[in-house]
Amino acid sequence: MTLAAAPTVSAAPRANRKSRRDNRFAAWAFLLPALAYVIVFFGYPLVANLVMSTQNYTVKSFYTGEAPFVGIANYSAVLNNPLFSTAALNTVLFTAGSLVFQFAIGLALAVFFNGRFLGSALLRSLLLLPWLLPLVVSGAVWRWMFDQDHGVLNAFLRAVGLDAVPWLSSTSWALPAVILTNIWIGIPFNLVILHGGLRAIPASLYEAAALDGAGAWQRFRHVTWPLLRPVTGIVLMLGLVYTIKVFDVIMVVTGGGPANATQTLTTWSYRLSFQDFAFGQGAAVGNVLIVVATVFGLLYLRSAKATLAEAA
Amino acid sequence: MPVVRRALVLTASATSAALLAACSPSPTAPAAPGGSDAPAATSITELDYYADEQGSAAWQKILDACATQTGIKIERQKVPTNQMLPKVLQSASSKTLPNLLFTDNPTLQQVAATGALTPLTDYGISTDGYYPSIVKAGSYQDKLYGVAPGVNGLALIYNKDLLQAAGIEPPKTWDELKAAAAKLTKDGKYGLAFSAIPSEEGTWQFLPFFWSNGAELSQLDSPQSTKALQYVTDLVNSGSASKSVVTWNQNDVADQFVGGNAAMMINGSWNIARLDEQKSLHYGVVPIPVPQAGGKPVVALGGEVGTVPVTDGPGQQAAGKVLSCILSEPTMVEWSKAHAYIPSKTAVAEKFGKDQPAMQAFVDEVGTARSRTAELGEKYPKVSQALADALQAALTGKTPVDQALKAAQQASGS
Numbered sequence: 001m002t003l004a005a006a007p008t009v010s011a012a013p014r015a016n017r018k019s020r021r022d023n024r025f026a027a028w029a030f031l032l033p034a035l036a037y038v039i040v041f042f043g044y045p046l047v048a049n050l051v052m053s054t055q056n057y058t059v060k061s062f063y064t065g066e067a068p069f070v071g072i073a074n075y076s077a078v079l080n081n082p083l084f085s086t087a088a089l090n091t092v093l094f095t096a097g098s099l100v101f102q103f104a105i106g107l108a109l110a111v112f113f114n115g116r117f118l119g120s121a122l123l124r125s126l127l128l129l130p131w132l133l134p135l136v137v138s139g140a141v142w143r144w145m146f147d148q149d150h151g152v153l154n155a156f157l158r159a160v161g162l163d164a165v166p167w168l169s170s171t172s173w174a175l176p177a178v179i180l181t182n183i184w185i186g187i188p189f190n191l192v193i194l195h196g197g198l199r200a201i202p203a204s205l206y207e208a209a210a211l212d213g214a215g216a217w218q219r220f221r222h223v224t225w226p227l228l229r230p231v232t233g234i235v236l237m238l239g240l241v242y243t244i245k246v247f248d249v250i251m252v253v254t255g256g257g258p259a260n261a262t263q264t265l266t267t268w269s270y271r272l273s274f275q276d277f278a279f280g281q282g283a284a285v286g287n288v289l290i291v292v293a294t295v296f297g298l299l300y301l302r303s304a305k306a307t308l309a310e311a312a
Numbered sequence: 313m314p315v316v317r318r319a320l321v322l323t324a325s326a327t328s329a330a331l332l333a334a335c336s337p338s339p340t341a342p343a344a345p346g347g348s349d350a351p352a353a354t355s356i357t358e359l360d361y362y363a364d365e366q367g368s369a370a371w372q373k374i375l376d377a378c379a380t381q382t383g384i385k386i387e388r389q390k391v392p393t394n395q396m397l398p399k400v401l402q403s404a405s406s407k408t409l410p411n412l413l414f415t416d417n418p419t420l421q422q423v424a425a426t427g428a429l430t431p432l433t434d435y436g437i438s439t440d441g442y443y444p445s446i447v448k449a450g451s452y453q454d455k456l457y458g459v460a461p462g463v464n465g466l467a468l469i470y471n472k473d474l475l476q477a478a479g480i481e482p483p484k485t486w487d488e489l490k491a492a493a494a495k496l497t498k499d500g501k502y503g504l505a506f507s508a509i510p511s512e513e514g515t516w517q518f519l520p521f522f523w524s525n526g527a528e529l530s531q532l533d534s535p536q537s538t539k540a541l542q543y544v545t546d547l548v549n550s551g552s553a554s555k556s557v558v559t560w561n562q563n564d565v566a567d568q569f570v571g572g573n574a575a576m577m578i579n580g581s582w583n584i585a586r587l588d589e590q591k592s593l594h595y596g597v598v599p600i601p602v603p604q605a606g607g608k609p610v611v612a613l614g615g616e617v618g619t620v621p622v623t624d625g626p627g628q629q630a631a632g633k634v635l636s637c638i639l640s641e642p643t644m645v646e647w648s649k650a651h652a653y654i655p656s657k658t659a660v661a662e663k664f665g666k667d668q669p670a671m672q673a674f675v676d677e678v679g680t681a682r683s684r685t686a687e688l689g690e691k692y693p694k695v696s697q698a699l700a701d702a703l704q705a706a707l708t709g710k711t712p713v714d715q716a717l718k719a720a721q722q723a724s725g726s
Binding site: 148 | 512559619
């Protein structure tokens with residue numbers, strides 16, 4: 001033992017130094033792919049978009065590569081456009097409306113499926129379908145269902161003796177219609193993550209609460225809800241980022257119409273770029289969206305830190 | 313003996329030369345007049361948006377025929393319509409433009425303005441015999457950058473059975489159209505279907521009403537324009553056309569017509585093949601009704617123009633040869649037959665209309681059709697968008713017609 005240990009002891013400082021150097025090298029080696037990925041696929045487009053938003057970037061610029069610098073002219077043009085307030089308000093309504101219902105329904109379903117019963121696993125996997133379908137397919141199907149004259153939704157309303165709703169052809173109904181579509185698409189995401197969070201809550205806590213005489217609501221309010229909070233934060237945060245950038249659903253269902261009633265910042269940015277060919281202004285709108293998403297991301301990080309500190 | 317032998321040798325060599333020439337016409341063909349003296353490449357790339365099954369097959373046939381005829385291999389690429397412009401812009405910035413590009417005619421001005429296209433006169437392509445409006449659509453700053461083998465337009469397509477049952481003649485004027493649409497609207501069916509979606513497609517469908525009434529794109533809030541928009545709005549408000557027109561694209565409109573939900577529709581010639589497939593559907597085609605009896609309908613000119621982007625000398629020369637082949641009269645007729653387009657040469661179109669009765673109404677309209685970009689050039693997309701917005705605002709009842717057009721004029725002027 002001693003004989004064997006002696007060389008090890010004497011070699012230790014050298015090995016330490018060497019391993020520290022190796023460690024640093026290994027750290028960089030691990031970091032580099034991620035760093036390169038972020039720079040190439042995130043940093044570069046972000047910077048390019050920022051630069052583009054300060055240029056008079058036209059169709060011509062794509063070919064010649066020349067785009068005169070115009071400072072903040074694109075931003076002021078966008079902010080002064082009467083469509084800006086419409087698009088911003090629609091974005092807020094769309095995001096808030098989608099999030100609230102997606103989360104509430106997703107949570108209710110997650111709690112429901114947390115109880116074991118025959119076929120619960122099968123039903124749960126069936127509920128994932130909206131998430132698995134390509135958005136363009138879901139959008140097209142919803143568009144048919146919303147059809148004013150022959151859609152299944154209005155057929156149902158008529159069957160129960162209600163008036164048909166001009167879902168997509170009325171400026172006041174179109175936004176609720178796309179929000180409805182997006183809620184349906186977003187429920188599985190909320191369901192899956194919240195269900196995972198519920199599974200992580202130890203059953204013993206519920207047993208203890210039940211022994212102490214807590215009813216179903218009290219168990220939810222005082223056991224499930226507080227323990228689910230970190231997961232809730234993640235779901236809402238990711239949901240917000242996903243929802244604020246929703247483009248395909250709106251594009252397929254309404255195309256931003258009728259009369260701009262469902263124009264959000266994303267669809268408007270597309271329209272500015274690819275229909276009006278004002279690429280600089282389109283980029284400016286895109287940047288506004290990025291700023292909003294970043295602010296919420298930072299808020300989430302702060303609250304996550306606070307939660308961690310609380311737990312510690 | 314020697315004389316005979318020499319004659320034999322001469323004959324043999326002459327024959328082989330002729331054979332050679334027949335097999336590979338491209339190397340021996342004279343260099344295209346004007347432009348560079350570069351020899352033509354043996355293969356080119358081509359980009360188009362005939363992505364639907366039937367249109368794609370028809371176009372492939374045309375390309376195959378011209379590949380055989382010119383001896384130039386054509387590598388084809390196709391993208392969906394709405395991805396065409398992004399694709400062109402992307403390849404323009406990476407300098408990987410195709411040798412031959414077929415794009416929607418209103419986008420030609422945008423692409424030509426970048427300097428990415430070459431004038432077609434470099435390849436000996438002349439505009440003789442073409443409808444002047446087609447030449448206008450393909451020209452930017454008085455230079456010809458694009459020519460279409462065939463064009464399309466909108467007309468009024470009606471269900472013969474439904475009109476007969478109601479005892480109605482196909483309408484020729486606005487008043488007749490209004491009355492017919494109202495009378496045909498019953499039992500959950502609408503009299504008329506058209507598209508008024510918030511994009512170029514919506515503007516394109518409204519332009520026949522707008523232009524036929526004498527309005528101009530430079531003045532969107534003129535009395536003529538107001539009257540045209542009011543007319544279309546009344547069709548929807550009176551219930552003769554569904555309120556859903558603001559969400560229907562032209563395919564949806566055709567669906568409504570084929571499904572028997574609309575007795576008449578405003579739609580393009582490219583639907584004819586699809587309508588013919590429905591054996592139980594008897595349809596007729598008449599020009600779009602005009603404000604006053606005796607007037608001429610003015611529709612917008614549709615269809616794709618062939619262009620030769622700046623690539624390299626041999627590639628451009630080869631693309632020019634292939635384009636010349638596509639524009640040759642037999643090919644023009646073949647393409648028009650296969651895809652229900654109208655040949656873009658006056659004389660060819662007139663003969664074509666006589667051979668294809670269903671196309672006659674479209675042929676009649678091409679004579680008075682207008683190019684969307686002739687007056688506005690690069691500014692067209694912005695004005696088109698403003699007009700589509702006004703259409704949507706008026707049809708949904710969000711804004712009165714005159715105010716909607718005032719706002720459109722402001723938006724297009726800024």
